[in-house]
Structures are given as C-alpha cells and as structure tokens.
Amino acid sequence: MAAARQVVPGLFVIPTGIVNTFLIDAPDGCVLVDAGLPGRDADILRGVAAAGRRPTDVRHLIVTHAHPDHIGSLAAVRAATGAAVYCHPADAPIVTAGGPFRPLDVTPGVVNWLVWRLFVRPILRRFAQADPTPVDETLHDGQVLPIAGGLTVLHTPGHCAGQVCLLWQAHGGVLLAADRIRRVLGGQMVAAIEKLMGLVLTAVAVEMILAGLKRYFIGDL
Numbered sequence: 071m072a073a074a075r076q077v078v079p080g081l082f083v084i085p086t087g088i089v090n091t092f093l094i095d096a097p098d099g100c101v102l103v104d105a106g107l108p109g110r111d112a113d114i115l116r117g118v119a120a121a122g123r124r125p126t127d128v129r130h131l132i133v134t135h136a137h138p139d140h141i142g143s144l145a146a147v148r149a150a151t152g153a154a155v156y157c158h159p160a161d162a163p164i165v166t167a168g169g170p171f172r173p174l175d176v177t178p179g180v181v182n183w184l185v186w187r188l189f190v191r192p193i194l195r196r197f198a199q200a201d202p203t204p205v206d207e208t209l210h211d212g213q214v215l216p217i218a219g220g221l222t223v224l225h226t227p228g229h230c231a232g233q234v235c236l237l238w239q240a241h242g243g244v245l246l247a248a249d250r251i252r253r254v255l256g257g258q259m260v261a262a263i264e265k266l267m268g269l270v271l272t273a274v275a276v277e278m279i280l281a282g283l284k285r286y287f288i289g290d291l
C-alpha cells in the first residue's frame with residue numbers, strides 16, 4: 071500500500087485500496103474524511119502516523135456518503151481514535167446500522183457497464199455489510215463546521231442521497247469531492263481508452279463543478 075502523502079500543507083491523502091481517506095492536520099484536532107473498505111483501518115492509522123499524528127489526535131471522522139468503500143472501516147477507526155462521527159441525515163441510518171446499502175445505478179454507456187460488471191460490482195458485492203457505527207452529528211447543506219479553520223458542507227445528492235462535499239477554506243479553497251467527481255480507472259488508462267475508442271469515459275456523471283477554486287481533489291484518485 072502506498073504511503074500517505076501531503077498534497078498541500080495540512081492535507082494528506084491516505085490510499086486505502088480503491089478509495090482514499092483524507093487527513094486534515096489542524097491545530098484544534100485532526101479530521102479524517104472517509105474510512106475505506108472493511109479491513110482498512112490499519113492502513114488509515116498508518117497514514118495518521120505517517121503524518122506525525124497519533125490516533126487520539128483525530129477528533130473528527132466525516133463520512134462523505136454511506137457506501138461500503140467509504141464507511142467500511144469506520145467503526146474500527148472510531149474505536150481506535152475516539153473521534154466524533156459526522157454524516158448527512160439521509161445516510162445516517164445506513165451508517166448507524168452498517169447497511170443495507172442503496173443499490174447503485176450505472177451511468178449509461180457500454181464501457182461504463184463493462185467497468186461496472188468487471189471491476190466495481192465484484193468488489194462491492196464482497197462487502198454487503200459494514201460494522202454499525204453511531205453518528206454523533208448530522209451535516210446540513212451550507213453548514214460551516216468550525217474545525218480546521220472552517221469546513222463548508224455541500225449536500226450533493228445524485229451519486230448517493232446523503233453525499234456531501236467538503237470545502238476546506240484553507241489554501242484559497244480545497245474541495246473534497248469524494249465520489250461526486252470520479253473515474254473508475256486510473257487517469258492514464260482512461261486516456262488510453264479514450265484515444266483508442268474515441269470515448270469519453272465517466273463512471274458517474276459530473277453534475278457540479280465549482281469554478282474559481284484554487285484546487286480540488288478527487289476522492290478516488
């Protein structure tokens with residue numbers, strides 16, 4: 071597993087297989103955004119250590135949405151850190167119960183269907199249930215969390231009813247978009263396929279682009 075790396079000062083990406091967890095290292099307590107598939111808690115805690123922090127330095131666990139590749143290790147990370155768990159009320163019952171997960175629709179297109187059948191669905195089928203995790207605080211559109219200098223909650227349903235993006239007010243604005251903007255395959259492979267087949271491959275339609283941001287980061291790099 072690739073090590074955690076700093077993308078801008080105070081923000082680390084922690085690879086956890088098919089998705090990433092993000093760590094915001096703030097003086098008032100660290101924030102973890104998402105918690106990977108089940109069994110990835112050791113990867114996440116190694117990433118926290120690589121950022122020079124202890125598990126108990128993590129005070130906030132923010133869930134962007136209740137899919138198994140984002141809440142799979144949430145209960146274990148919560149147990150290790152003692153951090154408060156945040157998510158949107160639409161997804162809170164799924165987080166609390168550890169499932170059942172909502173069925174996913176695939177973006178139209180033969181390539182998307184193939185990618186879904188061959189790569190994504192087999193992974194998700196192995197994880198029909200996550201460990202139940204209590205939700206300490208629900209998130210609402212437009213809310214500014216007074217942590218890490220300000221985290222604005224943007225409710226962006228579509229990929230998942232309770233999906234939120236987080237706009238960190240540091241560095242001129244950093245959008246943590248999670249699965250709101252994503253590609254299933256790596257960028258190079260996508261580019262190669264597009265070149266070969268003349269296709270534009272998007273696994274999930276992009277419905278929102280925030281212009282004027284200095285940077286944004288994709289949940290599934």
Ligand SMILES: [Zn+2]
Nearest residue numbers: 137229230249
């Ligand atoms: Zn998702």
